[in-house]
Amino acid sequence: MRTRLKDVIESLIFVSLEPLNLEKIKNICTEFSNSEIEEAIQELVESYVSNERGIQIIQAAGGYLFSTKSEHDQWIRRLLSLENKSKLSHAALETLATVAYHQPVTLAEISALRGVDASYSLKSLLQKKLVKITGRKKSPGRPLIYRTTDKFLTYFGLNNIKDLPSEEEILKILDEEKILD
Amino acid sequence: MEEARDYQVNLEVFQGPLDLLLFLIRKKKIDIHDIPIATITREYLAYLNQKAKINLEREGEFLLIAALLIYIKSQMLLPRESELEGEDDPRKILVDRLLDFQKIKAASTLLREKEGQQKRLWKRSAPPPLPIKQEVELVEVSVFELAEAFLSLMKRKEQENIRLIHGKEYSLEEKMKELIERLKENGYLDFREYFNSQESLEEALTSFFCLLELIKARVVIAVQESLFHPIKVWPTQGVPS
Structure with missing residues (x-):
């Protein structure tokens, strides 16, 4: 029975274009108990790790999804005739980092933290669906409040907002920079 | 400095x-x-x-x-x-x-x-929509839609404000013959084009009645690809002489 469940879950992940989370899998596979499902997922993920395959199952934004392995990148880009995947601009990345670490946050707060007006980069991040508006702050002018999205997590391969580089990692970078100076 | x-x-x-x-x-x-x-x-x-x-x-x-x-x-x-x-x-x-x-x-x-x-990790993304050449499904146009199209065309003609010289009379019979001739020649008829080429309201009206008669007799059929697409008139089978 379990082998079948494993295959079912595999096909569910295959069909999903967005990370498929455990809750959804449980809601779909009603014939199976939660522990059976969790076990099957575990087995499935492991089978991809051990088997020598070109694709793998990764966890992002709290769900599972298929991805290729990084060492095959150059051939895939050849197939799609892409030189390089476009990256976020410096300003956009810095704005995104500000939102990620200070959310929920308003445009004025972001701009103050960066020392420059962030409205343009925030707009482009909204368009890319990496940040979203989640409401208005109860302060004068009722400014909009911004947060990062699930797409943001997937974009950086984070399973959870807690997976963001920690304070220690950041301080380590700063120390390294000091030594370099 | x-x-x-x-x-x-x-x-x-x-x-x-x-x-x-x-x-x-x-x-x-x-x-x-x-x-x-x-x-x-x-x-x-x-x-x-x-x-x-x-x-x-x-x-x-x-x-x-x-x-x-x-x-x-x-x-x-x-x-x-x-x-x-x-x-x-x-x-x-x-x-x-x-x-x-x-x-x-x-x-x-x-x-x-x-x-x-x-x-460097490639994920599945929505496949780009492929330009598949589909057989167009034609929808038959109802009499009301035809009438509506006809009226809007005539209204537009009215705005052009053309001076008319009365005199010529049109007979249903003649018009029908002409319409069938055109269908024989071109295979089909573009509704808008056809009525735009009509000289007067009388002529257009006569033609329109002809068209309705022919549709009623199932000699021709008026179809369009979908809503708001051009209406075309086709003979149902070989056009009777």
């Missing part, structure tokens, strides 16, 4: 004034918590002076921090009874901002790394 000339760095390379300040602090190997405000202010202003003109749109923020620096400097110059410490240090606002900014910068570097790693 002299000092600044050694480092010909454009303001454009900095991600804002805080970035420039951090650069100056690093260059001097200064502890961020104990900034010699007079020196840094001088250096900072020297950078701004490099530019003959300040574009307020783009570099206004640099001026804002310059003002803050000068403000802090003035606060530092004021004689005080006790040594400034901790919260009272006028430099604190700036230091806090710089520390926050520094962290964001470092976090950006880390995120950039992660971005690079993720960019």
Whole structure:
């Protein structure tokens, strides 16, 4: 029975274009108990790790999804005739980092933290669906409040907002920079 | 000014004034918590002076921090009874901002790394819609739709305000023959084109009645690909002579 469940879950992940989370899998596979499902997922993920395959199952934004392995990148880009995947601009990345670490946050707060007006980069991040508006702050002018999205997590391969580089990692970078100076 | 000339760095390379300040602090190997405000202010202003003109749109923020620096400097110059410490240090606002900014910068570097790693992983994405050549499904047009199309066409003609010379009479029989001839020749008839070519309202009306008769007799059929597409008239089978 379990082998079948494993295959079912595999096909569910295959069909999903967005990370498929455990809750959804449980809601779909009603014939199976939660522990059976969790076990099957575990087995499935492991089978991809051990088997020598070109694709793998990764966890992002709290769900599972298929991805290729990084060492095959150059051939895939050849197939799609892409030189390089476009990256976020410096300003956009810095704005995104500000939102990620200070959310929920308003445009004025972001701009103050960066020392420059962030409205343009925030707009482009909204368009890319990496940040979203989640409401208005109860302060004068009722400014909009911004947060990062699930797409943001997937974009950086984070399973959870807690997976963001920690304070220690950041301080380590700063120390390294000091030594370099 | 002299000092600044050694480092010909454009303001454009900095991600804002805080970035420039951090650069100056690093260059001097200064502890961020104990900034010699007079020196840094001088250096900072020297950078701004490099530019003959300040574009307020783009570099206004640099001026804002310059003002803050000068403000802090003035606060530092004021004689005080006790040594400034901790919260009272006028430099604190700036230091806090710089520390926050520094962290964001470092976090950006880390995120950039992660971005690079993720960019090498290819995920399934919605397949691009392929331009499949589908058989168009034709919808038969109802009499009401035909009438509506006819009326809107005639209204448009009316607006053109053409002077009419009455005289010629049209018979249903003749018109029907003509219509069938045209169908035989072209295979089909474009509804709009056909009625646009009619000379007068009378002629158009006669033609329209012919068309309705022919549709009723199932000799021809009026179809369109979908709503608002051009209506075309086809013979149902071989056009009877």
